[in-house]
Amino acid sequence: YIHGKSPVSDAENIKINGCDFIGADGAVNTAENKAVSISGGTSVTYKVNVPKSGLYNINLNYKISADAAKEAGLSLFVNGVIPFEGAQNMRLFCY
Known part of the structure; x- marks a missing residue:
């Protein structure tokens, strides 16, 4: 992807809080129902439903x-x- 050279989806913003993960491989702690704390080597998995295939910005x-x-x-x-x-x-x- 090169900024300005490919169309980016105009879909609404999708916000996912850190603690909304669906799976983890390693030690995970959550805080205030928003954040997730992980240590080195840990992975977390999130499910994100997007309206259509395309390029999306991730923040x-x-x-x-x-x-x-x-x-x-x-x-x-x-x-x-x-x-x-x-x-x-x-x-x-x-x-």
């Missing part, structure tokens, strides 16, 4: 624990598959 709010390293990793799977090269091993930094 992720995160916080890295002060006890953790200065960065964390994230991989995005769609229907069990990495949808594009940059979706695997993304680095999330703590500033």
Whole structure:
């Protein structure tokens, strides 16, 4: 995907709270029915129903624990598959 070169869906915003996961592989803690706290090597799975196939923007709010390293990793799977090269091993930094 190159911004401005491919159409992005005009669907309504879909908001999912961190604690709304449907599965987890590892230790998971939830807070205030909104956030999820995971440790290294843990994965969480969410079910998202989208109105139609297409390109969507994803916005992720995160916080890295002060006890953790200065960065964390994230991989995005769609229907069990990495949808594009940059979706695997993304680095999330703590500033």
